[in-house]
Amino acid sequence: MSSYDKYVTPLSTRYASQEMMSIFSARERASTWRQLWVWLAEAERELGLPIPEDAIEEMRQNVRVSDAAFDKAREYEAKFRHDVMAHVHAYGEDAPKAAGHIHLGATSCYVTDNADLIFQKKALDLILPKLAKVIQNLQAFALKYKDLPTLGFTHYQPAQLITVGKRAAQWIQELMMDLEDIETVRDRLQFRGAQGTTGSQATFLELFEGDADKIVKLNEILCKKAGFPSAYPISTQTYTRKVDLRVANAVCALGATAQRICGDIRHLANLKEMEEPFEKSQIGSSAMAYKRNPMRSERITALGRKLARLPADFTATFETQWFERTLDDSAIRRMDIPEMFLLADSILLALDNVTNGIVLYPSVIRSRIDQELPFMATESILMKLATHGVSRQEAHEEVRVLSHQASDVVKQQGGRNDLLERIKKAEFFRPVWGDIDSLVDPKLFIGNCPKITEDYCNGEVAAKLATYKESLDKASTAQLSI
Numbered sequence: 053m054s055s056y057d058k059y060v061t062p063l064s065t066r067y068a069s070q071e072m073m074s075i076f077s078a079r080e081r082a083s084t085w086r087q088l089w090v091w092l093a094e095a096e097r098e099l100g101l102p103i104p105e106d107a108i109e110e111m112r113q114n115v116r117v118s119d120a121a122f123d124k125a126r127e128y129e130a131k132f133r134h135d136v137m138a139h140v141h142a143y144g145e146d147a148p149k150a151a152g153h154i155h156l157g158a159t160s161c162y163v164t165d166n167a168d169l170i171f172q173k174k175a176l177d178l179i180l181p182k183l184a185k186v187i188q189n190l191q192a193f194a195l196k197y198k199d200l201p202t203l204g205f206t207h208y209q210p211a212q213l214i215t216v217g218k219r220a221a222q223w224i225q226e227l228m229m230d231l232e233d234i235e236t237v238r239d240r241l242q243f244r245g246a247q248g249t250t251g252s253q254a255t256f257l258e259l260f261e262g263d264a265d266k267i268v269k270l271n272e273i274l275c276k277k278a279g280f281p282s283a284y285p286i287s288t289q290t291y292t293r294k295v296d297l298r299v300a301n302a303v304c305a306l307g308a309t310a311q312r313i314c315g316d317i318r319h320l321a322n323l324k325e326m327e328e329p330f331e332k333s334q335i336g337s338s339a340m341a342y343k344r345n346p347m348r349s350e351r352i353t354a355l356g357r358k359l360a361r362l363p364a365d366f367t368a369t370f371e372t373q374w375f376e377r378t379l380d381d382s383a384i385r386r387m388d389i390p391e392m393f394l395l396a397d398s399i400l401l402a403l404d405n406v407t408n409g410i411v412l413y414p415s416v417i418r419s420r421i422d423q424e425l426p427f428m429a430t431e432s433i434l435m436k437l438a439t440h441g442v443s444r445q446e447a448h449e450e451v452r453v454l455s456h457q458a459s460d461v462v463k464q465q466g467g468r469n470d471l472l473e474r475i476k477k478a479e480f481f482r483p484v485w486g487d488i489d490s491l492v493d494p495k496l497f498i499g500n501c502p503k504i505t506e507d508y509c510n511g512e513v514a515a516k517l518a519t520y521k522e523s524l525d526k527a528s529t530a531q532l533s534i
Contacts, residue, residue, distance in 0.1 A: 063391065066534050067355065067398035075174050076390035082117040082125070084170055085136070085163040086143055088278075089154050090115060092246065095273040096156060099266045101259060107150035114146040121146055136160040157259045159249045161290050161377075166244050168389060169291065170278060172299055175393040176238040180231065181523035182400040183306070187227050188517055188524055189407035191509045194220035198505040201494035202325070202417050203424060210424040213494055216412065218501040219316070221508050226309045228516060233302040241299075244291040245271035245283035250376045289377035293370040296389065300366040303396050307359030310399045314349035314356070317406070321346045324416045329409030348532070352402045359395040362388060404530040421494050423462070426471035427455060429492045433475065433484060436491065440483040450480045 064073050074080055090111045097103040117125075121142045128138035137160075144151030155162075198217030203210050246267070248255050253267050260266040271283045284291050320326035321344075328348050365388045369381050430451045437447045458471035472488060475481045484491075517524065 061391075061394075063394040063398060067351075067401070068394040069178075069397055069401060071178055072175065072394055072397040075171050075178070076393065078122070079117055080171075081167060082122070082139055083115055084167040085139055086111070086115045086117065088163045088166055089140075089143065089158075091274055091277040092158060092162070093150065093153055093156070095270050095277070096259070098273065099260065099270060101156070103153045103156070104149065107147070107153055110147040111143070111150045111154070114143065117142075118146075134160075136163060157248075157255045158246060159255075159289060161244065162246055165290050166274075166278065168385070169241065169243055169280070169295075172296075172389065172393075173238070173241055173279070175397075176234060176241070176299070176303075179303070179393065179396050179400060180234060180238065181520055181527065182397070182404065182530075183227065183231050183234070184517055184520040184524060185527050186400060186403045186407055187224055187231065187513065189404065189529075190220050190224045190227070191513050191517065193217070193407065193410060194224060194505050195509050197412065198502045198509075199495070199498075200412075200414060200417070201421060201498050203420055208319075212428070212499075213421065213425075213497040215498050215501040215505065216417070217505040218498075221505045223309075223313045223316070224509070224513055226312065227306075228513065230302070230306045230309055231516065233305060237299045237302045241280070241295070242291075243271075243275045243278055243280035243283045244287055245274050247283075247287040250289055251287040288375070290373075290381070293366070293373055293381055293385075296385065297363065297366040297370045300363045300388075300392060303392055304359050304362045306396055306399065307356035307361075310356035310403060311353050311360065313403075314346075314352045314406075317349045317410075318346045318353070321349070323420065325413055325420065327411040327413075328406045329411065348402050348406050352399055352406070355395050355399050355402070359392065359399065362392050362395075401530040402532060405532050408529040418494070423469045425492055425494060425497070426458065426469050428497060429472075430455065432491045432496070433481070433488065436484045436487055437481070442483065447480075450478065451475075454478065 090108065093103050093108045093111060097105070097108060114121075117139075124145060125135075125138045125142040128141045129135050132138055132141075136155075140155050143154055147154070194217040196217065197220070198215055200216045201213045202216045202219065204212050204214040246256055247253055253264075256267045256270065257264060260270075275281065275283055284295075286292075317326060317328060321328070327344065328346050330344050365384060369384055369388070372378070373381060434444060434447050434451065438444055454474045455471055458469055458474060461467040462469050472492065476485055476488060481488075
């Protein structure tokens with residue numbers, strides 16, 4: 053059967069990186085199980101159990117699972133209906149001297165749960181620098197355009213001016229929150245270790261003839277070999293699924309942030325103020341040849357929507373675990389954990405590509421400002437008239453009448469905002485005619501946006517990015533194959 057004759061997730065065929073796919077591949081999973089069995093045998097031998105060194109060496113030589121070993125494991129699983137025991141027997145055929153020592157004292161979750169923790173740790177380490185790269189892209193963009201005025205929008209209606217850089221700083225702040233949350237769950241991740249079938253450590257207590265200190269030492273050795281600072285102090289048959297939920301809450305929030313950022317980009321593309329990168333031969337529409345659709349931002353939005361909703365799965369899996377463990381966590385975690393990280397990885401690759409190549413149209417931005425700024429400038433005109441002894445209430449009424457006339461031209465006639473021309477022609481405003489042009493410089497209406505942007509990007513953001521300097525120095529912009 054061809055690969056074209058069976059379903060394959062588009063996350064692996066279209067969107068995610070090879071590095072992330074490798075972490076959650078079948079070979080990596082089975083080979084990590086074997087590595088865990090090696091570490092267990094090494095630690096047990098070190099603590100006095102009679103496991104021959106040549107048996108352990110044979111295990112070491114066969115850690116990577118071959119295609120033939122997968123075939124053999126498949127045969128055993130069809131017989132045993134148990135995936136872990138299938139791989140125990142397949143490993144025993146590859147390392148016959150160790151066949152009687154593999155999995156000694158362990159339960160299935162020794163390999164399945166510890167492997168899942170290893171995979172999540174690796175995946176977190178992979179997405180963190182990618183997230184930092186997106187933040188770095190936007191930091192450069194925000195600083196470049198920190199002084200460029202643009203319309204702010206509240207209720208998606210024109211509001212007080214901000215700057216293009218200030219809006220990008222808003223995006224950065226939300227991504228920084230994601231970065232900090234993901235760093236936190238990464239730093240707090242612990243190992244399950246060797247805990248026995250219900251977390252009582254009973255089998256290991258028996259193996260070590262009642263010496264509980266050796267169990268403590270066993271887990272210290274295993275944690276060190278696996279690269280974890282410590283093991284969770286309490287386990288049942290599994291590590292608590294609250295761990296997966298904590299990780300998911302941090303990682304999946306990135307999906308919401310990505311949707312929010314790309315929603316802004318898509319709206320600005322419609323206004324022709326900003327566009328994502330558009331390649332020379334790219335086709336926007338099969339029917340409308342002129343179109344330049346924000347397809348990358350739309351893709352990110354779709355992936356983000358899926359990612360942001362995954363915590364509901366992790367919540368249900370955690371809350372429906374009974375007592376020391378029920379197996380209804382197994383099938384769903386096989387899908388949810390890899391999918392969560394493949395989605396996050398896919399989003400970050402696309403976000404890197406978009407944020408490193410944003411195209412801005414300052415003339416269009418200024419044109420839209422010019423349509424709205426006359427209304428915003430009327431308060432300044434009122435204040436200027438007051439310095440000439442003109443009644444504020446009389447001036448307010450004159451402005452109101454002219455504003456409604458100009459609004460009618462815009463809304464009813466489809467014309468441009470001519471309020472300032474009307475003011476310049478009205479005799480009432482003669483005292484300030486010479487001041488009007490200077491009163492409507494957009495930079496007078498952006499408040500403290502340049503300093504806010506510069507302080508944030510060169511302060512908190514720069515300090516955080518400095519911790520990723522080594523990876524950022526080697527990073528190149530993600531190129532999308534599709």
